[in-house]
Amino acid sequence: MSKPVSALNGAQFHGIAEVRDLGLQGMITLRGDLTKPKLKSAVKSVTGLALPKTGGILSDETGSVAWMSPDELLLLVPYAEVDAHLATLQKDLAKEHSLAVNVSDARAMFSLSGPKAREVLAKLVPVDLSPGAFEPGMMRRTRMAQVAAAFWMMDEDTFHIICFRSVARYVFDLLTVAAQEGSEVNAF
Amino acid sequence: MRRYSAFAVAREALRYHSGWERAWASPEPKKKYDVIIIGAGGHGLATAFYLGKRFGIKNVAILEKGWLGGGNTGRNTTIIRSNYLQDPSAAIYEKSRSLYETMSQDLNYNVMFSPRGVIMLAQTHHEVRGYQRTAHANALQGVKTEYIGPERVKELVPIININGPRYPVLGGLWQDRGGTARHDAVAWGYARACSDMGMDVIQKCEVTGIRRESGRVVGVSTSKGEIDCDKLGIVVAGHSGVLADLAGFRLPIESVALQALVSEPIKPCMDVVVMANTVHGYMSQSDKGEMVIGGGADGYNNYTQRGSFHHIEETVRALIETFPMISRLKMLRQWGGIVDMTGDRSPILSKTPVDGVFINCGWGTGGFKAIPGSGYGMAELIAKGSSPLTDAFSLNRFKEGRFIDESVAAGVAH
């Protein structure tokens, strides 16, 4: 059978910043009582990571754990491993009131990179993106122009942005417009 | 009262207009009136006017906290239409529209009613069906409307973009006798006519209390002293909740900010009024040449006459999509008004738990067009305790679950 494809199948744009569709990314939404040790250990066994603090995201080479809400985490794992990890979570948390679902295919993920990445994104989200105010390790869910989105920083020049799959094209086009040549702001 | 006419103006011109008298008197309040109307906006003044005209009740005072016509009457986008879906709405709005036709002559004051026509654009299949339904209902309600196709829309509105990428214009509900009027003139014309009938229009007179005896109103306390009355009409739009509180009852309404804006004036380019409900924008061109644009209402309680800017943004965005040429016009001025919203977004014209106290409120975003009809019916309600125009709009409908919901045909009440 043919291999699964992401919404924009690797689309790219180069303007005052670079925009890229990052392809398929394994994502698991985990809802539950974040204070429960069982939940913490389950997350650890799946991602090797601890729980981030409120509004934070923890990452290593293979994945990330992002704080989405007081009772919700987003686990980023390799696309191919999602089902296995889900099984583990369901087993480990069988006795806990919790919910773990695969949302990998419900989302699109982009990278926005370059020295102007901060100001390109600042054209679209009502968030203080100045250095110091927003830094790697922070996760922000917000409104991007007219749709919901979430983003975090991989490094000083790179954002990863996720949105719903159905609006992937819209979000890509938005970033393209915001990164058009000659639109530098030089505000940061 | 001196009649207004071109001849009078010419005669006055010879003496540099030194002979014009006051348009309305500014009397001190009397001890007692048969009826006191709180609120000298369009609805309050029209109510007083018809109390006099229809029922000969002329011992009337209209009390105004600020300056007459200073509330929503002077802050709206002046659209007049009656292409409503539900019977009670169609009845009162059509009565109102028909009274606008002759208002300038009835008041001997040019309110510039301009029946230039109103189009409500259908931009989704759902809207197409909704407006076809409305057209059928209107035909039976005696409201002259027509469902028209996109070509006709383009004919009537040359500057419109009928095949926009996102929401192509599929058709529209057209009311050729809808239009606009000069909002301030409506208030001024009624004030002048009421004053001429011997009624007292009392400005800068704030009501601070509503006096009752054994469940019946006997008068009001004001910043200009105590005034007695047999009957009391509360017609204060956004401040209805505050006044109801003074009378000791509550209302099923919430007050929110509604915004509008105008562009700089340009030469005539759009003769009709266009409403695009899918994208929440409506626009007309005033006689000064300004594009008059209506914005959305905030979702939270607000008594400042300022709204949130994102509504302006959403409206302008939508209208640029529908009328690409306005992109290079400039916003001259934006403002807000306080509108009172009911549970079904339709108005309340009703008796209240307090004998002798009547309330007219809840017009939400659509009050201006209803001014004469509302006054016509409200006067009858106050004089006779009931009116076919107002009975369906009584307070008890919420208890009975008997709503008058206009949103069903995508016809938002602007």
Place this chain on the structure above:
Amino acid sequence: MSTRLSTHGRLIDRSQTIKFTFNGKWMRGHPGDTLASALLANDQMLVGRSFKYHRPRGIVASGAEEPNALVNMGKGPTFEPNQRATTTELFDGLTATSQNHWPSLEFDVGEINASLSRFLPAGFYYKTFMYPRAFWKHVYEPFIRQSAGLGQAPKDRDADTYEHFYAFTDILVIGGGVAGLQAAKAAADSGAKVLLVEQSSAWGGRAMVDQVDSETVNDTPVDKFVEEITAELAAMPNVTMRLRMMGAGVYDHGYVLAYERLNDHQPDADGPRHRLWRIRAKQTITATGAIERPLSFAGNDVPGVMLASAVRDYVVNFGVSPGDRTVIATNNDDAYLTAIILKKAGLDVPRIIDARPEGGGALMEEAKALGIRVDLGRAIAKVKGSRRVTKVQICNQAGEGGVLDEVACDAVAMSGGWSPVVHLWSHCGGKLLWDEGHAMFRPDGDNPPRGASGEGFVRCAGIANGAMDLAAVIADAHEAGKAAAKEAGFTPKRSKAPAATSRADAALLPVWLMPQGAKTELRAKSWLDFQNDVKVTDVQLAAREGFESVEHTKRYTTLGMATDQGKLSNINGLAILSDALGQPIPATGTTTFRPPYTPISMGAIAGEARGEVFQPIRRTPMHDWHDANGADWEPVGHWRRPYAFVRPGESVEAAVMREVTNTRESIGLLDASTLGKLIVKGPDAGRFLDMLYTNMMSTLKPGRCRYGLMCTENGFLTDDGVVARIDEDTFLCHTTTGGADRIHAHMEEWLQTEWWDWKVYVANVTEQYAQVAVVGPKARKLLEKLGGMDVSADELPFMGWADGTIGGFACRVYRISFSGELSFEIAVKASDGQAFWDALMEAGSEFGIQPYGTECLHIMRAEKGFIMIGDETDGTVIPQDLGLDWAISKKKEDYLGKRAQERSHMTDPNRWKLVGLETVDGSVLPDGAYAVGPGKNANGQRNMIGRVTSTYHSPTLGRGIAMGLVQHGPDRMGEVLEFPGTDGKTYKAKIVSPIFYDPEGEKQNV
């Protein structure tokens, strides 16, 4: 005449010449010119016509307050009306035309209005044009519309792009004059993050014109000081400085709009034309300076009469002299500066007319020393000239205007004193004080606009705050900067304001009318609002007629309602009104200041949201395939769904008919991915769904599906869909396409705000899956061909579901039907969606498979009598109206909407109920038609007894079928109703059962 001087011109680059056209005529200017300065340099004083009387209009000011110099600019997709020449930077190839005249600027037939002006006083149109009635719309109004309106309407789609920017700062300083610079410096020294914006293209503001030669800060000339402090600020990492960026509006909770004009001065450059900044500042300082007031004397609107400060600006900034012989009229010392600058530039200043009997201070002596004659206690009786000033007549200020003397001149520079720019301060509720000494309103520091914390978040600095001389301005700005920093949570440096010199001016004499006792003929020619043609007599008339509120007067006379929003006219106007009402000016008060400070482009407001990104379009995984295969799109919410798949040469209607027939006879494929899919999990999930749905969900067995209805708490049917029980703890709820997000939010709301102790989690997995309905008699054959799981009736009976694989795709199959046919709804991962769809199409070709769209779906469900949310329901319909009582649990004590449905009107036997409708002649009932009963109601409307909710031509039955709501409908089977159409015809239809097709359900249960 007005010309370019060989001296001065600090802002222009004389080494380069650029060309532009005005009314088709080529003219020359220099980089750094504004369009206004370039026009004056080309002796083009006459630039437009006024709004009402079409009077000739010349340039009056040099900045944002200019009421007259408004031009059409550009062509086609870059055409723009009402561009203000005084704030338009000149660029090579600029094309401008003047406005509001016909046939030409010089000869305008509209000027007839001017000679009739006596017959057209304020509000004359309220008193006339009433008879005969029809004439307003057909005769009077068209004339009024045509003669009003200023600039031309753009015709083309805007060629430029725009964008927004979200900025957050500790302190925003608006205004880059000496006050703004000093305030920014004092604030930034505390370490606070400062954003400093200036609307023009240069720092320093008025001081660069007025105080350069005469005064110093820190013992250095003002221009040097500006240079130094600008450099210092630029070097500070915590400071951002922007030119060509105007503070447009101040809103609640510290929200400020700023309008950055990136490319207006370089139209060929890349990037957006304008950028609208949405700034959140802890503290905002407005250092917006002040605007000079005109004087009200007869003929003060004749081209050549200008603000004294503007005359200085044109000389100093642009090396342009508005006139060769300039008469000065003033009530304060400031205008003497203009006289001195003109004189020193070698120009003639025949007379200074000072209304003050004692005249001015040091500057007057300086002017006299230069040999300029000064008349004290005098006024201008009248300015002579029509298209250009030719002379002024002089009288006593105290008198009625008896002419004492005449002076020939070609320009008049007037100054009536200054008004601080308090607009931004006032937008969000800042209060004003009347300053008797300077005859002006200034901010009342004790009543600032208050933010979320309840504390003030705006303060003014410099002249904008009423500090009138340089030393005071610098000191005030310094304190404002420090105070703002402190308020924003920083510790300001302990520093003193730089010492500055200050001019010893004599006091100003308030002069609202010149001369004081001007006769009516003079007052009738004394303009207050130059653009809207409002004269002193108009305001006096308004007062006489009882328009006593300043708002009434404004609206009655249109004073201050022009595109300059009264920047020049408001204070003079309300002084005249106060005088007419015999009350002090503060008792009259001001009109409300509303954003924006000056007009901002609609394009900037919309920002990036145009064309493709005007609004999001939601796409399913198979969207592109649909698009490539003839999809006729239908927007459903933000989704796009194929209405039908139209083949080349086929009509949409024909396509729909084909799709229905094909699906009923062989097999059809529907993209159902847009349907909402919500996972509801937890020990209390069943209990929770029992509250949400009208029917009982807790009794549903794992592996089974149940159709459910959801109502609002107000009783009305809001959504429906099939619920599948996954396991003991887990349900999957399908919603309508429009319903997914709404119902998800609805569930979260009740869980979070009412039943927060219930153990339930909800997740919206709508977009995780591509869902495909495989529908028709051959559906099972196709799935069996693809293989992978047992889809036999025994293994997977109607209303059952199962996990498995089909054609190698992991999937979940629901055996549900919205068409009445054998039907499988198959969910696969969205990322597999297109591949799965391809596999079905390919394997299905031998069975005659065809995709179908929403209209086919609608017809098939109507043939079966299934209701559609949004068709049979409209927000006023309850399940009981639709004969869905079978789906309303009688056993449950409670569910959302249950109590509401017990209200008297909801249980009224007269409610309209669902029935089927069959036209007598087989034709299709018009959509939305109403059935009429006998008679009319109290308001004379025809009595209606029912309406059509869905109506189609059924290819299956070969006739029109419809569903509708009819009073007592179910009890009136067989009765024929009349539906008047809007086409004049009356349609007759028989009441029948709503189930037109396969009532026993034999086709779907195979």
Place this chain on the structure above:
Amino acid sequence: MLMLECPYCGVTADETELSPGGEAHLTRFGPGASDDEFHDYLFMRENPKGVHFERWRHAYGCGKWFHAARATDTLEVFGTYPAQTTKPPQEILDKISAKRPGWTWRDLK
């Protein structure tokens, strides 16, 4: 343009990230309630010109519902708090009393 701090994620959110939810602390009336009780629950609102307690959802953020104490005449915000409660926290009530002596809202003072 309001800004409110979400008590769950600590984000001071722009109004456009939030969705308003009307009056707070309503008691639900279902089957068995009188017509008046049900009517008041569904439709009667304080709609005060002054101190108000209202619901908001951090719709574009953590998705949680919270309450805000806000003045409708000045838009001053006295505080926000989680929605899982039937009455406002005392410290917010005290703060309001300090700033607006004599305020009332339903039975609160």
